[in-house]
Amino acid sequence: MGDLLFKSLTETMSRLSDMVASFLPRLIAMAIIIIAGAIVAWILKVVVRRILRLIKFDQLSETTGFTRLLTQSALPSPADLLARFVFWVAWFAFLLLGLNALGIEALNNEIGRFFDVLPQIFVAILILFVGVVIANFFGRATLLGAVNANAPSPRLLSSMVRFVIIALAVTMALERIGLGQGVVLMAFSIAFGAVMFGLALAFGLGGRDAARRLLEKRFLEDKKKDDDEGISQL
Amino acid sequence: MDSIVSDEFLRQITAIGQVDVLVSVPTADNRHTIEHAVNAVQIGLAKYFPRERTALMNVDAQSRDGTPEIVREAAVRDFQSYLAPTPLRSSPIITASCHPSLGQAGALRLTLTAADLLRAKACAIVSPDVASLTPEWIDALLRPIYREGLDQLTPIYQRHRFAGLLVRNILAPVVGAVYGYEIEEPAPDEISFSGVLACHLLAQDVWQESFMRSGALMWLTTTALAGNFRVGQSFLGPKVFAARHFSPSLAETMQSAVGALFKSMEEHQAFWRQRTSSQAVPLFGFPVDVEIGSAHLNRKKMFEMFRSGANAISSILAEILSSPTLDAVLQAANTADDHCYFSDELWTKVVYEFAASYHRGVMNRDHLLQALIPVYRGRISSYLWENRGAHLEELRKRREVLHLEFERMKPYLIEKWFGET
Structure with missing residues (x-):
């Protein structure tokens, strides 16, 4: 009995040590690949940025209007954006390579599936990018419009506009890569409906007097102007 | 055609x-x-x-x-x-x-x-x-x-x-x-x-x-x-x-x-x-210095709109104005009084920096012009406060002083516009 137990333990320990002995080098290889990948990606980023600056990529982009589009959307310059993109693509590739080095079949299958949906991921990233550009543009337009109209809480209004547009872009991006299509869409619809209903209730119940004054001012006083618009500016 | x-x-x-x-x-x-x-x-x-x-x-x-x-x-x-x-x-x-x-x-x-x-x-x-x-x-x-x-x-x-x-x-x-x-x-x-x-x-x-x-x-x-x-x-x-x-x-x-x-x-x-x-x-023609018409300008409201507006869009103004100019604008907006002092020099810098930023396309041009409105309200509220009792002749002299300030600061515009030092 004692011998049998000892033998069983010895075999288990032996198998475990074999497994560790065979897995550890792969784990170390993965770590080395990921760390080396980060260093290579960083070097690539620096090199790409220098080359782009050397060829005056930002100035070239100005003629196409791309620089202005990014600047107007509060995003970094085209050269900087491209260098960052190269960094993330390179590092992500090394990350997948490292995971592949582990040799876990299930993980490899997932990585294979990931490459199948890679084109969709690029489309989703593009949707997100366009969403952020549009959100920043309309967020700023709302802020300026609200400030100049002397509307209350202009920053809140601007943030709400930005949030709604980005939420819509995220929903579309997630739907594109097939992540919880129905759930995401439904969650967005419910959240958006709740916000609108909440605002309607808040304005209707909490701000009845304000609404009345606003409507009276808008329609009954025939746009009587005072302050800075009580006289011709030109 | x-x-x-x-x-x-x-x-x-x-x-x-x-x-x-x-x-x-x-x-x-x-x-x-x-x-x-x-x-x-x-x-x-x-x-x-x-x-x-x-x-x-x-x-x-x-x-x-x-x-x-x-x-x-x-x-x-x-x-x-x-x-x-x-x-x-x-x-x-x-x-x-x-x-x-x-x-x-x-x-x-x-x-x-x-x-x-x-x-x-x-x-x-x-x-x-x-x-x-x-x-x-x-x-x-x-x-x-x-x-x-x-x-x-x-x-x-x-x-x-x-x-x-x-x-x-x-x-x-x-x-x-x-x-x-x-x-x-x-x-x-x-x-x-x-x-x-x-x-x-x-x-x-x-x-x-x-x-x-x-x-x-x-x-x-x-x-x-x-x-x-x-x-x-x-x-x-x-x-x-x-x-x-x-x-x-x-x-x-x-x-x-x-x-x-x-x-x-x-x-x-x-x-x-x-x-x-x-x-x-x-x-x-024959100029006649007689004031005509009436106006209802609410200077205090204008100043309040400057104060709240400039603070609300300070992040946008930071993309248009240089740091010292923005600091001076915000300082004028956050004064403890019910009026501000917007000097000719500061106003000239603001206008020139807006013009240069418009030229450089730092942001959408319609947005840039809208961002000028709160600052303009500050300048006008200051102008109305300073000139509340001024006669037409005094106003003309002050206009000349402002024109001279814009002329004096033209190298500043050239520096900002063409990126020269």
């Missing part, structure tokens, strides 16, 4: 042949005021240009209230009662139509085309919105062009001392310092020009630009200055708008007038970079 000139328009021009003097009245639903304007022009032409070949032109932006019909039927029955001789020749009325979306540019382009085709020596544009338009305005606008050989004439009006604040605080000082000519009304409703200048303007490739829709007259003024044409000013007298006059909002005015100024500065940067000093231009 072909798209805006109709066959009917060319037929009218061909029937007239040539004229010496042309007066254009652009309209857009001006049923209540157009008859007065047309009669004033007809009497003015009969009284002051009795021997010349004259024509009146109406460019209508597809009015739906019957304005063009009123123009066609408008006729002065008895010239004697207006102390005007019965004209030796009749003054034909040319009617043209342009799409409302073209705005000022459509009316101006058709007027210039008519002036060019009719070989007009002098041409004027008058607004139908001005109730105080008299026959004497026609003489004041056209005589210096027709008789004295000037190429462009801008008006000087008699107005309320706080009317035209945008002109006094941005347009006139910038035009004076940048272009080097002291023009009191660079974006007028009334203007006159020679046939030579009309040809020059028609040849410019700006007619499809969006800023021309509402800033065409501002562009006209600056283009004449940049082209070294002979310019002058004429005192017209009181300017009183008709009761039904549509007054654009401050945001619309800022977009059209200041947007057109900054855009014109881009067009003419090679010219104004070389200009180092400013000069006065010939003045015609």
